[in-house]
Amino acid sequence: MSNEELKVLLEKYLSDEITPAERQRLQVLVQNDHNRHTLGEMIAAILAEERYTTTSQVDLQQAFGEVMQEAAHREARSRERSMMVVTDSSSSPYFRIFYKLAAAAILLVGLGTGAYWWYRSPQPVANRPVAAVVVPGGNKAILTLADGSIIELDSAREGALGNQGGTRIIKLNGGRLAYAANSAANAGAGSQYNTISTPRGGQYQVVLPDGSQVWLNAASSLRFPVAFTGKDRAVTLTGEAYFEVAQNAGQPFIVQTTGMQVKVLGTHFNVMAYSDEGRVKTTLMEGAVSVSQGKATSLMQPGQQASINESGEAFNITRPDLEEVMAWKTGEFRFRKTDIRMIMRQIARWYNVEIEYKGDLSGITLYGGMTRKENVAQLLELLEQTGEVHFSTNGNHITVMPAGMN
Structure with a gap:
């Protein structure tokens, strides 16, 4: 890549003369961390040109710095959906110049960190009114007690829910459940199991009897004893969860x-x-864990992700994008060259919608990010802005197609 190529593409972008192929090339160049400094210098040089410095109405140099700072702040604020808003002053030619340069500035910060969806004003998207009623998930879960009785946690009142084997079950605020074991917990408590299950469109947090904290993603369940009285602390997971395990060298957590x-x-x-993701993946944030399956075993280090390979004989150890892995826990969608079908599986679980596919979607991978607080219509609009995919919606049914296909 030459600096001249980057400069030509940037100039075409700012003048709205860039072709779809050139835009895609610019995306690739901007996503390369090695080009970020060069791109920043180029934008600064453009701002210094006479055509941008002859007006006293707008201090573009200062505006550029402010936009860059604001874009960085947006990234830090959970990458919530941010769009450039054109005010009445957009009639000014100087404002239009500033708008394009501001877009380029945010493009630099956003694309450089992998959260792009070109920051231009969104175009109207057809077939969206029905989907607007599909709202995001929330704190919803069902607790199944050892005797088979069921408690719907989202509708239960805060406070004590019961007592099993000397362990109190307490619903806290903010979608949290806690198990408070005490000295009166009897030996039989270790054989009494509870299960907390989140539906599609639900999430929940539970504090286990040993003080370990678990965050459950949508469509997940965790089975655990009401007291850890054996040689280990074993739980069973389906779906996805994030664990912060309380240390106890004499009682491993499994x-x-x-x-x-x-x-x-x-x-x-x-x-x-x-079950629909094909592989189980464990990602280590802190400490050390041992993963095993059959005869295969591996010791992981922080920042690594382990998944069993196709043969089932060895683990694949990689270093994933940790922000993408943990996005669900921080209330975000975060895609880094993510396959469209994987994206739609996340959408299906969080919004409790049904997904159908039409046409050839192979090879479509997207970058982007948005808060999980938005309704599904807004997320679909942003996905369509990539120019790669198109959606048709009918109630809670979403059909995914390549762009240009109806």
Whole structure:
């Protein structure tokens, strides 16, 4: 890549003369961290040109700095959906120049960190009124007690929900459940199991009897004893959860899934074990964990992700984008060259919608990010702004097609 190529593409972008192929090339160049400094210098040089400095109405140099700072702040504020808003002053030619340069500035920050969806004003998208009623998920879960009785946590009142084997079950505020074991917990409590399950469109947090904290993603469940009285602390997970395990060297913590066992003493990690994702993935944030499946075993280090390979004989150890892995816990959608079908599976679980596919969607991977607080219509609009995909909606049914297909 030459600086001349980057400059030509940037000039074409600012003058609205860029072709779709050239725009795609510019996206690739901007996403390369090695080009960020060069691009910043080029934008600054453009701002210094006489054609942008002859007006006293707008201090573009200062505006550029402010926009860059604001864009960085937006990224830090959970990457919530941000769009450039054109005010009445947009009739000014100087404002239009500033708008394009501001867009380029935000493009630099946004694309450089992988959260793009070109920051231009969105165009009207057809077939969206019905989808607007599909709202995001929230704190919803069902607790199944050892005797089979069921408590709907989202409708239950805060406070004590019951007592099992000397362990109190308490609903806290903000979508949290806590198990408070005490000295009166009897030996039989270790054989009494509870299960907390989130539906599609739900999430919940639980504090286990040992003080370990677990965040459950949508369409997930965790089975655990009401007291950890044995030689280990074993729980069973389906779906996805993030664990912050209380340290206890004499009682290892074990997470069992259908495709992997994770063994720890005290650490922070994420386990994704959805049946429709093909592979179970464990991502370690802090500490150390041992993963095993059959004869395969591996010791992980922070920042690594383990998944069992196709043969089931060895683990694949990679270093994933940790922000993308943890986006669900921080209330975000975060895509970094993510396959469209994987994106739609996340959407299906969080919004409780049905997905259908039409046409050839192979090879479509997207970058982007948005808060999970928005309704599905806004997310679909942003996805369509990439020019790669198109959606048709009918109630809670979404059809995904390549762009240009109806």
